[in-house]
Amino acid sequence: MKRVVAIDGPSGAGKSTVARGVADVLGSSVLDTGAMYRSATLAVLHRGVDPEDAEACADVARAADIDLRDGIRLDGRDVTTEIRGPAVTAAVSTVSAHPGVRAVLVARQREWADAHGGGVIEGRDIGTVVFPDAAVKVFLTASDAERARRRQRDEVAAAREVDVERVREDLDRRDRLDSTRKTSPLQAAVDAWVVDTTELAIPEVVAEIVERYRAATGAQT
Numbered sequence: 001m002k003r004v005v006a007i008d009g010p011s012g013a014g015k016s017t018v019a020r021g022v023a024d025v026l027g028s029s030v031l032d033t034g035a036m037y038r039s040a041t042l043a044v045l046h047r048g049v050d051p052e053d054a055e056a057c058a059d060v061a062r063a064a065d066i067d068l069r070d071g072i073r074l075d076g077r078d079v080t081t082e083i084r085g086p087a088v089t090a091a092v093s094t095v096s097a098h099p100g101v102r103a104v105l106v107a108r109q110r111e112w113a114d115a116h117g118g119g120v121i122e123g124r125d126i127g128t129v130v131f132p133d134a135a136v137k138v139f140l141t142a143s144d145a146e147r148a149r150r151r152q153r154d155e156v157a158a159a160r161e162v163d164v165e166r167v168r169e170d171l172d173r174r175d176r177l178d179s180t181r182k183t184s185p186l187q188a189a190v191d192a193w194v195v196d197t198t199e200l201a202i203p204e205v206v207a208e209i210v211e212r213y214r215a216a217t218g219a220q221t
């Protein structure tokens with residue numbers, strides 16, 4: 001068993017907030033794998049590579065230096081804001097569907113967990129593919145309306161233009177692509193705790209995950 005808390009789910013389901021809350025209590029680190037796929041996508045766009053070109057995208061991902069330790073740096077440049085922008089958001093589901101891209105990033109995610117002695121990892125396929133032996137697997141969901149509302153709030157906070165209909169369409173499109181791709185589609189692991197965060201308060205979800213982690217690992221922290 002890996003000392004990993006795997007947090008999967010669609011965009012706007014509350015993964016990042018829950019992941020940070022759990023990591024704070026356990027004193028562990030968080031890995032945002034969505035930021036890795038977004039950084040690889042930004043590298044693809046920067047190099048003028050076609051997001052549909054599977055081989056070329058995998059080559060770019062392999063060569064990209066993605067550093068998530070302090071903000072998000074791509075090849076030494078801070079891209080924390082740019083990877084959340086519309087160009088990356090529009091292309092990320094296409095780039096992340098390529099098996100070659102996933103192989104590169106999954107290997108790095110496993111290296112990260114080994115280097116950190118485990119941790120809290122959020123994404124789409126963490127409990128199903130990256131760490132099927134995670135101590136705790138959680139799959140977060142929320143109603144479409146609530147997820148769109150949260151995404152819109154993120155956009156406002158980032159001072160980007162928002163149109164709630166566009167945010168909704170974009171979520172629908174990405175969910176459809178992420179859930180129907182051949183390699184590692186977005187889905188709950190059979191042994192995941194599936195939680196709807198539309199109504200449930202985040203602190204309750206965090207507390208339940210911490211309890212499950214302690215029960216699974218015997219950890220006292």
Ligand code: DC
Nearest residue numbers: 011033034037092096123124125174
């Ligand atoms: O979590 P996010 O919205 O920042 O993720 C951006 C995209 O990255 C998402 O639409 C699909 C992809 N992704 C993935 O394929 N696998 C992961 N483990 C994490 C994200």
